[in-house]
Amino acid sequence: xxxxxxxxxxxxxxxxxxxxxxxxxxxxxxxxxxxxxxxxxxxxxxxxxxxxxxxxxxxxxxxxxxxxxxxxxxxxxxxxxxxxxxxxxxxxxxxxxxxxxxxxxxxxxxxx
Amino acid sequence: xxxxxxxxxxxxxxxxxxxxxxxxxxxxxxxxxxxxxxxxxxxxxxxxxxxxxxxxxxxxxxxxxxxxxxxxxxxxxxxxxxxxxxxxxxxxxxxxxxxxxxxxxxxxx
Numbered sequence: 001x002x003x004x005x006x007x008x009x010x011x012x013x014x015x016x017x018x019x020x021x022x023x024x025x026x027x028x029x030x031x032x033x034x035x036x037x038x039x040x041x042x043x044x045x046x047x048x049x050x051x052x053x054x055x056x057x058x059x060x061x062x063x064x065x066x067x068x069x070x071x072x073x074x075x076x077x078x079x080x081x082x083x084x085x086x087x088x089x090x091x092x093x094x095x096x097x098x099x100x101x102x103x104x105x106x107x108x109x110x111x112x
Numbered sequence: 113x114x115x116x117x118x119x120x121x122x123x124x125x126x127x128x129x130x131x132x133x134x135x136x137x138x139x140x141x142x143x144x145x146x147x148x149x150x151x152x153x154x155x156x157x158x159x160x161x162x163x164x165x166x167x168x169x170x171x172x173x174x175x176x177x178x179x180x181x182x183x184x185x186x187x188x189x190x191x192x193x194x195x196x197x198x199x200x201x202x203x204x205x206x207x208x209x210x211x212x213x214x215x216x217x218x219x220x221x
Contacts, residue, residue: 031207043155044211101207103157
């Protein structure tokens with residue numbers, strides 16, 4: 001499969017725990033994006049990388065959130081001290097310089 | 113800033129045509145995307161308009177007017193499986209997409 005992949009697909013955690021999600025982009029895509037989507041809303045931008053450089057972070061990304069893309073390939077998104085308001089679908093997408101833009105299947109986070 | 117507006121919900125009959133409008137205000141606009149999203153799933157790519165005009169792809173067509181900040185997605189010969197949310201997204205600097213809230217389309221028999 002050559003599409004964007006995300007792991008895990010579902011995560012249930014208790015409030016206060018830390019969680020980490022992984023995204024593997026399409027191999028030739030140099031840009032990688034993280035979005036968050038809650039029920040009935042469109043995806044909201046969190047952050048994006050060009051190769052290994054994190055070029056932009058949304059104000060939605062509080063200090064409990066951190067994202068990395070250490071070798072310019074896969075990326076991780078960590079949420080520390082999770083809160084119930086963090087429950088959402090976390091979407092990863094990648095794009096190429098020519099503009100093709102594709103989402104992964106998402107990680108659904110439920111914070112109890 | 114970025115602002116994307118689209119209707120919240122639309123209802124149509126199987127076999128009919130539905131047009132979903134989207135207006136946008138985006139600095140550094142590069143292009144306009146449409147995605148389809150079924151409940152509980154990730155968005156899937158439908159269309160991408162860079163230049164003004166109509167792009168046709170099977171039963172789905174998308175139109176863009178850059179001067180008016182306006183796009184629409186046209187769904188023809190509606191099928192029950194077309195019941196989904198349709199997301200309009202404007203592409204700006206860094207290829208980043210800003211999404212509207214989505215239009216939920218309900219197709220009735």
